[in-house]
Amino acid sequence: MARTIMIQGAGSNVGKSMLVAGLARACIRRGLNVAPFKPQNMSNNAAVTADGGEIGRAQALQARAAGRAPHTDMNPVLLKPESETGAQIIVQGRVMGSWQARAYPERKAELMRAVLDSFNRLSATADLVLVEGAGSPAEINLRRGDIANMGFAEAAGVPVVLVGDIDRGGVIAQIVGTQTVLAPQDAARIKAFAINKFRGDPRLFDDGLTAIEQRTGWPSLGVIPWFKDAWRLPAEDALDIVQRPGGAFKVAVPRLGRIANFDDLDPLSAEPGVTVQMIEPGRPLPGDANLMLIPGSKSTIADLAEFRANGWDIDLAAHVRRGGPVLGLCGGYQMLGRELSDPGGIEGSPRTVRGLGHLDITTVMQPQKRLSLTSGLHPASGAEVTGYEIHMGRTTGPDCARPWLQMAGHPEGAASADGLIRGSYVHGLLASDAFRAAYLTELGGASDLQFESGVDGALDALADHLEQHMNIDLLLSLAREPSL
Structure with a gap:
């Protein structure tokens, strides 16, 4: 041995x-x-x-x-x-x-x-x-x-x-x-x-x-x-996510109580032109954010309740009224919809709750966990995207007719009619350099980073x-x- x-x-x-x-x-x-x-x-x-x-x-x-x-x-x-x-x-x-x-x-x-x-x-x-x-x-x-x-x-x-x-x-x-x-x-x-x-x-x-x-x-x-370059390596704990001064493009991220798969933030925090600001419970979401990113959650319904208890639903609505873009990933994607239903009590007692209502979608929690590595394209830019799915739930609705990505040969995600609110089940997509550059450029930012080679x-x-x-x-x- x-x-x-x-x-x-x-x-x-x-x-x-x-x-x-x-x-x-x-x-x-x-x-x-x-x-x-x-x-x-x-x-x-x-x-x-x-x-x-x-x-x-x-x-x-x-x-x-x-x-x-x-x-x-x-x-x-x-x-x-x-x-x-x-x-x-x-x-x-x-x-x-x-x-x-x-x-x-x-x-x-x-x-x-x-x-x-x-x-x-x-x-x-x-x-x-x-x-x-x-x-x-x-x-x-x-x-x-x-x-x-x-x-x-x-x-x-x-x-x-x-x-x-x-x-x-x-x-x-x-x-x-x-x-x-x-x-x-x-x-x-x-x-x-x-x-x-x-x-x-x-x-x-x-x-x-x-x-x-x-x-x-x-x-x-x-x-x-x-080790001064430790910030370049993916954080293991949400509390370890580096809050270092970056560039002028600000991404605000509410720190959910059961935040999950927050490696989505690592490529953004590594970007020289981007500042990732983790918003602690009890603090308002900032009014000057260029992007609100709602991350994944291990207990989506419970974290949605805490989201509202912090008044973040009001702050997010104000951001949307100002024309600010929002990205929801996995649990954050589910929260952005009109309704979340948990008929089998996967996250506690069986219940149906109202979502944040920024995407015309509904999610039904299901006992089968989806676990898969995936790859595909961002059709708007032609950029290749790789990532993974790890979730329990199926999301449907009119805004799914505007898929953001094409992954493994099928449409993935949803977008609002004006394209400002977007969601996806794919984690890790922001590590794809060409896609991240296209997305940040679309929002008025820029990318100057080869993320994966930086990790190595x-x-x-x-x-x-x-x-x-x-x-x-x-x-x-x-x-x-x-x-x-």
């Missing part, structure tokens, strides 16, 4: 996903066949795989870094939050059902079987498997039945590297404290540590490294400076960054074949 090393964090959001992506790119440049793996992920930002399933988008980026097509075995358990206490459970790419949080611990044993099954298959295809943990092993209240961190490391018999985030402060306590609270057998699985997100001269932390090494007995893999350039730069600041030779020497 492939040699394996697991990257765990001393806390959430320490940069594990990005480190695995950078290590994957660095290791394939060394001639290794690398596969990324995350036993359990929690995210509504999913990617569709060629084998017709879905995984966390971070694992899709890691697969890209490793020169592989994304596969459901790379993230066998995906939790997609639907409410404060419940989530849809995706196992090996397929929906298993919706579980309440209190029921989840009792069912972890069956999930571990799927995790190890996927891990074994993936290991047979690679020289090296880079495993990413979730959250932190220091959350010892979650240790019983764990499948995401030390529970997996124990079951698979793999060594662990612990990563701390110095940007948050208290990194010595993060690392040393993790060792202190872990059970001795779990602490023994950790073979080294690394410090991530350092700003300034890393040599200033030399004494800190010594203190950690003396207290833990673990060697250091290095102090990794802040950022992955190469990240690999260079880790080669310079991280002891990858030591990390590879610590990797071991699993002892299942």
Whole structure:
């Protein structure tokens, strides 16, 4: 089986996903066949795989870094939050059902079987498997039945590297404290540590490294400076979407409570001439936006209710009266219609609700989730478009007679009579450079970006960054074949 090393964090959001992506790119440049793996992920930002399933988008980026097509075995358990206490459970790419949080611990044993099954298959295809943990092993209240961190490391018999985030402060306590609270057998699985997100001269932390090494007995893999091009890589969490000053063309995006598949925003936020402004709940939609973009949602009806509770429906109507364009994608597309019906109670109790009414369409929620990679054309410009669909619902109505796209040989999307309001189920279409350029030009903006090549350039730069600041030779020497 492939040699394996697991990257765990001393806390959430320490940069594990990005480190695995950078290590994957660095290791394939060394001639290794690398596969990324995350036993359990929690995210509504999913990617569709060629084998017709879905995984966390971070694992899709890691697969890209490793020169592989994304596969459901790379993230066998995906939790997609639907409410404060419940989530849809995706196992090996397929929906298993919706579980309440209190029921989840009792069912972890069956999930571990799927995790190890996927891990074994993936290991047979690679020289090296880079495993990413979730959250932190220091959350010892979650240790019983764990499948995401030390529970997996124990079951698979793999060594662990612990990563701390110095940007948050208290990194010595993060690392040393993790060792202190872990059970001795779990602490023994950790073979080294690394410090991530350092700003300034890393040599200033030399004494800190010594203190950690003396207290833990673990060697250091290095102090990794802040990676300034991180914004060029797709964000894993909606809170990570970079709010950086861009150009004069402003795209306003309401941050829905269950925002999903917001990778649609990455190409826009990377455009030099575009500013993407995420609007937090409680703040009005700005009156000077050049485009209002309503993103996807894991719980469309609930997010529509919150949209109204924030007064965003009033702000959007004012934007439309001023002649402002609107783009709705997936759940946002459904919200723009006249009516949403959920007769089977897929999103809760059976009900029919009034939509925002800017497109003459209606949507009926259906139990079958549509998952597919797709490609086609934007007829108005002749630009090729690629993307993916991941939704539960069928949309019909008069405005569908004005399809925006031709995807896989059939009309896709809808547009208002004046063409200002548009919607589509296709995620990722804005990553198609020619299409994005045509769309922005139509709205009075401009495009000056090759997005996909920029992502690969950022992955190469990240690999260079880790080669310079991280002891990858030591990390590879610590990797071991699993002892299942």
